[in-house]
Amino acid sequence: MRLGLCAVMGVLLGAGLCLAKGGDAPAGQFQLGATLQPLATIPMKSAEISAYMPEKKKLFVVGGDNLLEIVDLSDVAKPRVVRTVSLGGDASSVTVNGNLFAVSLLNAPEWKKGHVQVMRYTDSLEVLGFFEVCHQPDMLTFTPDGSALLVACEGSPDMNFHEDPEGGVAIVTAPKSGPWSRLEIAVAGFDGLDTASLMAQGVRRTGAQGFVKSLEPEYITVSPDSKTAWVSLQENNAIAVVDIAAKKITNVYPLGFVDHSVPGFGLDAKKNSKVEIANYPLRGLRQPDGISSFVVNGRPFVVTANEGAPVNDYKAWTDVTSLVMLSQQGRLDPKVFTPELVRDLGGISVSNLERCDAVPDMAPGGRCPYAYTFGSRSVSIFDGATGALVWDSGDMLERMIAKVAPDYFNWNAKKNKVKMDSRSEDKGCEPENVTVGEVAGKRYAFVGLERTSGIAVFDITDFGKTSNPSPRLVDYYLDPSDRGPEGVLFIPAEKSPNGTALLVVGYEYSKTLTIYNVK
Template sequence: MRHRLLPRTFRVLPLCLSLSLLAACGGGSETPSEDLGPRAVKLVKIGGFEGGTLGAAEITAFDAGSKRLFVVNGANGTVDVLDLSNPGAPSKVGTISVSAFGAAVNSVAVHEGIVALAIEANPKTNPGTVAFYSATDLRLLGSVRVGAQPDMIVFTPDGRKVLTANEGEPNSYGLPDSVDPEGSISVITVNGGTAPTGATADFRAFNARAAELRAAGVRIYGPGASVAQDLEPEYIAFNGDGTKAYVTLQENNAIAIVDVATATVTDIKPLGWKDHSLPGMGLDASDEDGGTNTNSGTPLLKIANYPVRGLYLPDAIASYTVGGNTYFITANEGDARADWPGFNEETRVRQHCSNGLDPAVFGTNAANLLFDSNLGRLRITATPNGGTDGKNATGQCTALYSFGARSFSIWNANVERVFDSGEDLERLTSSLGNANFNASHDNNTLDSRSPSKGPEPEGVVLGRFGAKTLAFIGLERVGGVAVYDVTDPRSPVLMDYLNPRDGLGGDRGPEGLHLIPAAKSPNGKALLIVGHEVSGSTTVLQINEFR
């Protein structure tokens, strides 16, 4: 663990920020005028539960009434139930098995004693299930069928409905047994969990608009896939009153906007790309950059600007309100379609651009950029959109698109970017005492992840602390959680960073983040629960505030 200084691109906000600027992001009464929020916060690990194996801790949710924490155990396909009445010493008190419904639990959400589970079918291409359980006695209340591969699940702010992002991944492309289900968002009326009813927000109305969407920048590129099949919903956030849902379409580099009342997708917005050639937007692009124009270099910490376009491809999304306007934050993890037979978009620059880079685009340094010590090792997509390969008629590359932006971004309600953290997450993790720079979660190798998505921000949750809104960003690969004051969406401030890993030990692979506000916490302090997929550990972090 190491507390880092503020990166140079962040400034400290004045404490005299007016309360009228910021509306509550999670409901509840107005903040007292004298509570301007903490001048500083520090994350402190106070407890944890060791699942003991890879995948034993993923997504978590807390029920304040029973003081129970529900942890998706991906290794067993179940949910572990932990007693969190003493946050310093969580203990396992039960298990929810979903074998009667499908293969595994993908996500969990809780609202006032009702536990909702997103359950994947076996095979995953079949329709999934959302099942509701009692938090106190783990009794099954009811269930409802949803789309294929339900991933993230979330209650609306009033608790009356539950939404699931049904990812609908294919099992393969172009093979005799290939199945590519449609992506969708299920909107479920809870009815106490005992009689849930479901509606489906699908993408079929956009099937005839494929060319229009591609031209706008929405990535639709799965071989033989319709728009509805190609779009893969990942994560969900709401506007201030819960009437609209913003859904990340990760592989498609876009956001879907859903009218919750009618269960209708009203729009699909492309996210565009990040220009890594601009000041403050650099990246470490190679694990062999310890040399000059060579294909046999050594690992070196080298964050620099390159003519590369980073596709945001966000995983988690969270929203808040400022001055009556909705903003949302994305964790720009990046993801490639490389997991199924029949299609793999992932390649490296030197391999993909075997005929060279177009000098009209990349300038006089085009030939040198292909060396592994520069861009040659960087993982990029061979299919930026709709079957295109980013090459000219002679086979020279005209644009390089990498996976993920190695950052978090803030967007307004029109899906216009108002902030990006640039290269700061890589700089923040560049001199850790407990892990090498850009090491992965399953190794401690210097520069391991530099050619591919860097620290890989995946999770984000938001919380209200007095007049301030704080964002907690989980870095999946090198690990740890960064805390930012995002009260001013255009000028976030880094407040803390905690990384509890220890080389190849400790808590590794933060997957899901869950914030327990002080008012609902068992010990009266705000807590951040982190499910670590690789180490299989569930970590309890206390958020200490300094005023």
């Protein structure tokens, strides 16, 4: 049985708390609430990002290799792969508009300019275009009106920073008819911005090169009127705003941090096989990967999944250190970071980039009373027009998982070994991606937690309707056989094959695709 019966055990964060296990622990399924109902799971060659074509009832799925799989959703309870397509490179993302779909393709090595492949799907496949677009194309999406294709050009360096192309956002004007052989491609860059001001506001400069080269677009969300795009700059802890018609980046907003010393915003910072969520003199840099957006009464909001992104993949540069090192360097206030606290938190990764000793009034004696960690283990909502923070979930996610699925609290699903608390020193539950959808008059944010592997659901219906919105964590679903949610795709009821809203999740580690009914 996919999901066992659930008994209500209490109230958690405004929602019913229930625990379901199928079979002997630690195997089984766990759920808070009843918003998500799993319909089917199928194995894939790879499963990360998916896009849906309503007219054909087909899903297009990519997963980091050179294959695209087409899944028939005519019967959502029995999805099946009907075709596998070889692509001209390793695919990083896929998007659909009408009967067209486009795939972003990485080059080898990845810092070189990559490509976009556009195809038409009818009774057969027709390649309409294959064109070079920008350095390291990552996420891509059509605008809602289909007039443009936007590509996040990450522009990451090579291992030694010998090659470090500038990142940007490619805006490809979609031809109204005919082949995609004659294209207008504009790459909106960051060179026209006041970089000194952005750094002073908290936009991070990472890497061994200049500030502009350190800005690396990751994920894109677009306003319903197709005029504005918001782009996550994960390592930089910021969001860029794009004027699509002007083909220009108009602003970059820093995303700030979560203060883990404040009640309601704690974390488990120790790897000791226990659940110990507490307050510490730590600040979690949000650094979102996936983002989404919605509009209420003309006011845009941006939702962020605050995964965290330490820069530790390069030989030439890193921003990762430890409290022990910062203490030895004399950068921490010894009255706050006592030898006992430094020892207790010795395993947690912190940033060496943020220097509060540069601001004397915030750091008495030139030593910091706090340190910065990567990722805030939370979901945030920002005002899309001003960049102001409106709401943050704090430690809701970690506390909920500790009650609903304690055996899987901060476990590392990538290794497929059930060892609770193994990720508490490294980004915790790790919110990876988020999408927003409306069901029966309610608006939900669906959040994939990468290493913990569950899907959390927040009711955000009251945003824009009250001056003090209070989202509720209404559901969480975890099946440990589905590991590493990467892409979360919402299909509204009016476009769904079965007339019911669906959530499609691609699980990177287990290479499975799971479809849920949304109630």
